[in-house]
Amino acid sequence: MTTLPSCFRARKLAFGAAALLTCATPMFAQQGPGGAPSATQVGVIEMSLEKVPYQVTLPGRAVAYEQTDIRPRVEGVIEEIVYAPGQQLEVGDLMYRIEAASYDAELAAAEAALAGAKASVQSAQATVDRYRQLDGVGVTRESVETAEVALMQAEADERAAEASLQTAQLNKDRTEIRAPIQGVPEVSEFSVGALVTANQADALTTLTRLDPIYVDLTESSARLLRTRERIADGQLTMGDELDVSLTLENGQSYDSKGSLVSPGTLVSSTTGGVEFRIQFDNPDRLIMPGMFLRAHVTVGETEAVLVPQGATDRAATGELTAFVAVDGKAEQVTLTSQGTYQNAWVVTDGIEDGDMLIVDGLRNLRNGADVETVAVTIDENGVVSDAVETADAE
Template sequence: MRALSRRPALTIATLAAAAMLAACGSSSADKGGAGGPKGPTKVGYVVVQPGSAPIEQQLPGRVAAFQVSEVRPQVSGVIQRRLFREGSVVQQGQTLYQIDPSIYNAQAAQAQANLQSARASAVAARTRASRYKPLADMEAISKQDYTDAVAQARQADAAVAQSNAALRSAQINQRFTRVPAPISGRIGLSNFTEGALVTANQPEALTTITRLDPVYVDIQQSAADLLALRNALARGGTVPTSAQVRLKLPDGSDYGFTGTVEFSQVLVNQDTGTVTLRARFPNSQALLLPGMFVNAQFAQAIDRTAYYVPQQAIARDPKGTATLFVVGSGDRAVQRIVVADRTEGSYWIVTQGLAPGEKVITQGLGNLKDGAPIKPVPASTPQRINTRPAGPPAPTGTRG
């Protein structure tokens, strides 16, 4: 009977203790739990200062040969031999075709004979004039006879000069029967074979030589972009730079060498509204071929008033407008519209909307709103973990 009477008493005491613990727990939860008042949002910021950022351009371009020469005959005749292999590399001055020289050898021989005849006549005329001079002084002959003799001697000298010029012309034509390479480069297909008759004034070239190392890349830039760049240079804060150009090939790969811009056209294309910039590239491996389309990437100037902002700090609205948050007065978040139209590495390059020394928020942007109170700290500051001291162990039971 005693054991039975004590069990209800113990049960009532246990329930009372549990109720007291629950009441204490709910009280403490009401004071410091999730339902209590929240403090300002803790955010991380970086201080921005203006720096130098290149003004990058990515424009279409087309490869053009450094030198192109169409080989044409300068004399008429039948091709006797072709002295090159199609598609090979030829050197300047190398003989490409041999035209039948028979006619031109004969012309050169005739010109040589005419020259010798003219020289003989000139000697006789000068001798006659020299003999007439003392006779004219003694009035043994008339002065008119002496004057005629001197004139004949001078005419003979002129005939010698004419014959000499004719000989040089014949020798030049004789040399032109061997058609040389005007430049060094890779030679194309031969449009004429051995035995073909060619003429000095024919419109069709015998073949074409192209020099591929180095090569030019003609880059098309819109006139509006060029004017914007010049206006930026005129306003200050932007300085020109020697443009080192990089290329992307048609398969998307990067070309392993850089080039330099050497020329800018002064005329705008009326059909496309663009200006041509010409860059020069080494091409020892002949990867760039004339007519190939490429993409050129280069910096025409350097903006010294740009800001490098970490990419996670900038968001864009549905219209594409770039925005970020800065630490405002009174430790409040201020949303700012900025101009950020290009990236470099892990940074956006901001050209408008920031001032030197401003604190741009880069961490804690989850649900941040304009004007919200914040607790700013430098970005990547270690967070403190608050540990609650352990309380006394809960009672496990009561003694009877």
């Protein structure tokens, strides 16, 4: 158990030699008349019930907002790699150029075929027009119908030639591979001169959009049910929206706040967890896909007592415990915590409004020990000070 020894308290105690001995070796209480141990002096703060944010900490993993593998859609030799790895690309930016000579030839042939088809249509149309004028006068009905069929065939050939031209133009355009999304490209897996094929298995490179970025969080289904039960019972008041903050792998707090994108609807059959997706702004690309993170999710507000973490300990059973002063005695209590907030446990059971929590003089303190209480204050860093001196300083 890590506590602040009494000798490091900010207040000044004028107890003479006996007090100095107690400070130096807090395990020995002062001796009273007849050698009987006197009460151990402890610092206490009064607990109060208050509205505090109900926050849970969940493991998470970063996932790209958008990510795509870049593959060629035509066959050919890579003529040029235009992009620079790691540099932001916009939609439509040129990335690769494939040798286009054969596709230029196919396009020219398709254009010529279309021109021939158009000429055939014009000729067939002229024949039909002439035969219709002479229908019954030197031209049989059968000849007119034959000419009309020839016109329809010529028009069909024209449409086929137009489709072939479109295909040839598409193939020509696809010799220039452009960014389909905004993002940052990886190093190319193929070099200039490499022969590539349409829709090959191996990607040329990967393009990833990093801003914004998703973080997938996992919450146990059991705790999720308990939270919903507390909401139904009125013990927890939901906010208008979730407040989500992140801690990076190095312990650094991330500035941006997240917003819920997708609430979990399925429970994993392997982990028993429910996955949530949160979106964060990531303009500096500080978060990268695959990173493991810790998310602090404020669900709403609950009525609880904030117990400084430094005033608590864990029993051998793992239960959270603390000492309160009751009628001159130290009484050990077992706490029920619903998470943490500002270096304090959010306690909903085990300690009540008005209880005097012992925060100083805890070393070797035992359940039922005689104690003499002194009012103290404790700051956000866990530093204990005499309440009178703190008031004087203010």
